[in-house]
Amino acid sequence: MPRSKTPPAVSQNEADHPTSPVQHFAAHESLLLDSGASLGPWQIAYQTYGTLNADKSNAILICHALTGDQHVASDNPVTGKPGWWTSMVGPGKSYDTDRFFIICANVLGGCMGTSGPANHEAETGKAYAVDFPVVTIRDMVRAQASLVDRLGIETLFCVAGGSMGGMQVLQWAATFPDRVFAAMPLATGAKHSAQNIAFHEVGRQAVMADPDWRAGRYLAEGTRPEKGLAVARMAAHITYLSEPALHRKFGRKLQDRAAPTFSFDADFEIESYLRYQGRSFVERFDANSYLYLTRAMDYFDLADDFGGSLAAAFKGTKTRFCVASFTSDWLFPTSDSRAIVHALNAAGASVSFVEIETDKGHDAFLLDEPVLFATSRGFIDAAARARGLKEQG
Amino acid sequence: MTEPLNHTAAAARVDLLLVAEMIERGARVLDVGCGDGTLLDLLIKTRDVDGRGIELSQAGVNGCVTKGLSVVQGDADTDLADYPDDGFDYVILSQTLQATRRPREVIEHLLRIGRRAIVSFPNFGHWRIRSQVAFQGRMPVTKNLSYAWYDTPNIHFCTIADFVSLTDEMDATIEKAVALDRNGQPMRMTLPWAVWNLFGEQAVFMLRRGS
Numbered sequence: 001m002p003r004s005k006t007p008p009a010v011s012q013n014e015a016d017h018p019t020s021p022v023q024h025f026a027a028h029e030s031l032l033l034d035s036g037a038s039l040g041p042w043q044i045a046y047q048t049y050g051t052l053n054a055d056k057s058n059a060i061l062i063c064h065a066l067t068g069d070q071h072v073a074s075d076n077p078v079t080g081k082p083g084w085w086t087s088m089v090g091p092g093k094s095y096d097t098d099r100f101f102i103i104c105a106n107v108l109g110g111c112m113g114t115s116g117p118a119n120h121e122a123e124t125g126k127a128y129a130v131d132f133p134v135v136t137i138r139d140m141v142r143a144q145a146s147l148v149d150r151l152g153i154e155t156l157f158c159v160a161g162g163s164m165g166g167m168q169v170l171q172w173a174a175t176f177p178d179r180v181f182a183a184m185p186l187a188t189g190a191k192h193s194a195q196n197i198a199f200h201e202v203g204r205q206a207v208m209a210d211p212d213w214r215a216g217r218y219l220a221e222g223t224r225p226e227k228g229l230a231v232a233r234m235a236a237h238i239t240y241l242s243e244p245a246l247h248r249k250f251g252r253k254l255q256d257r258a259a260p261t262f263s264f265d266a267d268f269e270i271e272s273y274l275r276y277q278g279r280s281f282v283e284r285f286d287a288n289s290y291l292y293l294t295r296a297m298d299y300f301d302l303a304d305d306f307g308g309s310l311a312a313a314f315k316g317t318k319t320r321f322c323v324a325s326f327t328s329d330w331l332f333p334t335s336d337s338r339a340i341v342h343a344l345n346a347a348g349a350s351v352s353f354v355e356i357e358t359d360k361g362h363d364a365f366l367l368d369e370p371v372l373f374a375t376s377r378g379f380i381d382a383a384a385r386a387r388g389l390k391e392q393g
Numbered sequence: 394m395t396e397p398l399n400h401t402a403a404a405a406r407v408d409l410l411l412v413a414e415m416i417e418r419g420a421r422v423l424d425v426g427c428g429d430g431t432l433l434d435l436l437i438k439t440r441d442v443d444g445r446g447i448e449l450s451q452a453g454v455n456g457c458v459t460k461g462l463s464v465v466q467g468d469a470d471t472d473l474a475d476y477p478d479d480g481f482d483y484v485i486l487s488q489t490l491q492a493t494r495r496p497r498e499v500i501e502h503l504l505r506i507g508r509r510a511i512v513s514f515p516n517f518g519h520w521r522i523r524s525q526v527a528f529q530g531r532m533p534v535t536k537n538l539s540y541a542w543y544d545t546p547n548i549h550f551c552t553i554a555d556f557v558s559l560t561d562e563m564d565a566t567i568e569k570a571v572a573l574d575r576n577g578q579p580m581r582m583t584l585p586w587a588v589w590n591l592f593g594e595q596a597v598f599m600l601r602r603g604s
Contacts, residue, residue: 131491322458341465342475350443352458355451375458382461383513 015286016120018045018106018113019077020070023150031108031142034299037133040374041122044147045113046070046105050097052153059153060095061144062104062162063168066293068139069112072104078284089277099389100157107168109135109293111286113204117151118219118286128215129288137164137300144148145206147344148269157387158380160184163332164293167300170340173321174313175300179190184319184376187329187365189336190310190343191301196331199239200294203232214298216288229287230278239276243330244360246270255260274391275348286365303343317344320386321351322379324372326364329373352379407577408513409435411597412485415511415569416440420482421468423447423506425469425499426489430457433464445481447472473502478559480506490514495586499560504565504602513597516548516572529561553590560600569599 001111021044025031030040045289047070052059061086062072073089075082089095089102106114109132117132148156159172159180173183192200207213210228214221236244238316250270266272306312323354325337334355344351354372358364363373407431416422420442424433427446430453436442446464448454455465465472469486470493484507488501491514492500503510511528515537516522525533532542540547551559560567570581572593580593589596 026397059594267497320463341467342472345465345472345475346477348480350445350463351465352454353461353467354455354458355449356455371455375455378459378461 004273010208012111012201015111015118016022016079016113020045020047020106020113022046022113025142025333029146031139031146033133033139033142034136035134039108039115039133041109042120042143043113043117043141044105044108045208046147047072047074049102050100050106052101052151052390056153057155057157057198057234058099059103059148059151059156059386060160061148061156061172061280062089063140063144063159063165063172064107064159065163065165066297067233067281067290068165069110070104070106071112073102076284076300077083079280079323084366087131087366088373089374094380095158095160095371096380099391100313103148104380105147105227105273107140107164107293107296109140109289109296111289113318116286117216117288117292119332127211127219129219130291131338131370132288132292134295135292136296137171138175138305141168141175142170144168145176148179155179155181157389158182158184158383160186161188162186163188164297166332167302170313173299173317173319174305175316177269177314177319178318181387182322182379184324185337185340185378186324186372187326187332187337187338187362189332190256190303190340192297192299192337196239197298198247199331200298204291204294206231206235206249210344213287218287224282225287226282229282229285229290230275233281233285234274234278237274239331242330242359244328244359245361248359249273250360310339314344314347314349317347318350318351320379320383321336321349322376323353324363324365324375325353325355326369327355327357328359329362329364331362344363398488400445405433407573407579408595408597409487410489410567411579412437412511412513413439413571413573415597415599416442416483419443421480423476423481423484424485425473425484426492427457427462427464427487428453430460430462430464432487433457433462434460437462440462447448457595471498473499473506476506478505481510483507483509483511485511487511487513488515491550493549496549496551497563497601500559500565500600504563504600507599509568510600511597511602512556514551514556516553516590516593516596519548519556519594520591523591545553553596554586556596556598557586564604565600565602566604567598568601569597571597573597 009341027040030038034054072081088106091098106112109116111118157314165186169185209226212223249365253269255269255272325334341353422442422444424446435445447467454466484503523532572589573595
């Protein structure tokens with residue numbers, strides 16, 4: 001094996017030996033995937049917060065988005081930054097860790113300790129890379145269900161998440177309706193749109209066009225497609241924001257200079273900001289993981305599994321749903337959420353739906369949105385009463 | 394656990410109490426145009442219903458969901474089509490009919506979705522309203538209908554007589570009807586429609602499909 005030219009990313013170590021708890025599944029406990037492939041042995045890394053009550057009825061599963069991980073409410077071991085959803089998860093928050101047992105697992109195909117392309121096969125010691133089977137949102141949910149089984153939890157009080165996490169929430173509700181008491185799919189859709197697939201394809205092509213990608217074998221060859229992954233992140237990051245928010249934050253302001261330099265330097269603040277986003281992303285994320293996870297989102301079309309009828313996916317469901325969208329989100333616009341709500345209504349499901357006014361775009365579900373906090377708390381409290389959970393756990 | 398009807402915050406709204414009295418305990422109820430959720434809250438607390446709501450205004454929806462009610466942001470004119478036949482025991486349209494674009498289609502959906510439809514509306518046949526048009530020559534503005542003609546959300550007013558006539562056309566049966574006088578008190582059942590139409594400020598009808 002050639003010597004590594006660049007130091008391995010910390011996430012590479014996290015992939016095989018995460019700092020968070022891990023459940024290992026042996027070869028005879030293989031995951032049968034939608035592609036027809038069988039994955040085993042495999043592992044799933046996760047974090048928990050709070051305490052599981054005696055009858056195991058207070059568990060909330062948080063599903064993370066494309067570039068998230070299991071460190072939802074504690075410092076990230078790679079970046080040292082606070083968890084990605086401390087606005088919603090913590091003592092006294094909507095997902096109150098004083099009251100509920102919060103679980104968040106790294107998704108299948110991820111790079112933070114759950115089996116994915118950055119993992120090394122136990123037998124050969126080689127990284128899976130692009131030999132890892134392509135996974136789907138449903139495969140991710142199957143993996144999470146195996147974890148929930150291991151934890152001895154029959155029914156989750158709530159499954160919640162935004163964006164790709166919201167897709168997992170919908171999949172959970174459709175695949176395991178009896179195991180989901182309440183569901184909160186936020187800023188998401190029941191299928192990935194052509195426009196969203198298109199943006200993902202741009203990102204994947206950027207990664208694969210980087211000579212350091214080495215047909216996916218960069219871990220073995222000691223390179224990293226940092227430039228390609230950074231470009232992919234930059235393009236994607238634009239889709240998480242909104243034009244008004246970009247204008248408000250950056251406008252046409254120049255970066256540390258009084259006049260344009262008549263060069264291709266990052267003259268504008270927005271350019272500098274995007275370059276920073278790209279740089280910091282490659283330090284924590286595996287490029288092949290990015291390919292696999294974007295692909296899983298592209299393949300997601302929940303109605304497709306139910307003869308084209310989204311309402312059929314939720315037929316007879318007893319799950320209580322709370323759907324939320326954000327006015328300036330153009331990646332998963334309100335019309336996507338409305339389609340989910342219409343299907344839930346047609347299925348006679350209990351559903352709440354709020355559209356939240358904000359200029360922060362798709363990322364709003366991760367940010368300080370008081371209306372999201374108030375409505376999600378109202379929903380969770382009412383669901384907890386219906387579940388017979390005590391006010392304080 | 395339920396509370397008696399008269400011990401709630403909504404006690405002052407006689408029309409809401411009337412609606413609540415029409416609904417049996419534990420029923421499945423859809424409140425179309427549920428506003429801030431006052432009626433839904435009342436029905437859940439006093440009638441132990443499985444209650445859902447649709448509300449057009451974002452502020453109304455946010456308030457309802459914050460209270461823990463199952464309410465979706467939606468439009469009675471467009472979104473009722475999604476609901477399945479017989480999905481609810483009761484579908485309520487409380488003080489909303491006059492603000493819909495196609496009232497007849499909305500009522501048809503209510504009758505399709507619910508085993509019973511309960512519709513309450515302000516009566517445009519009330520003598521005060523008639524007299525404002527007849528003697529002042531102005532569009533009526535009253536305590537209950539306080540909007541000027543140019544900014545009112547109410548685009549399809551009807552009288553009690555108009556509503557009864559529509560139910561005849563629509564192959565619907567009136568199972569119950571109550572008119573409220575200007576003090577909000579129910580008028581005597583034995584009075585003829587014409588008297589209700591002249592002196593009733595509000596009307597509450599319970600309908601079912603078929604004759």
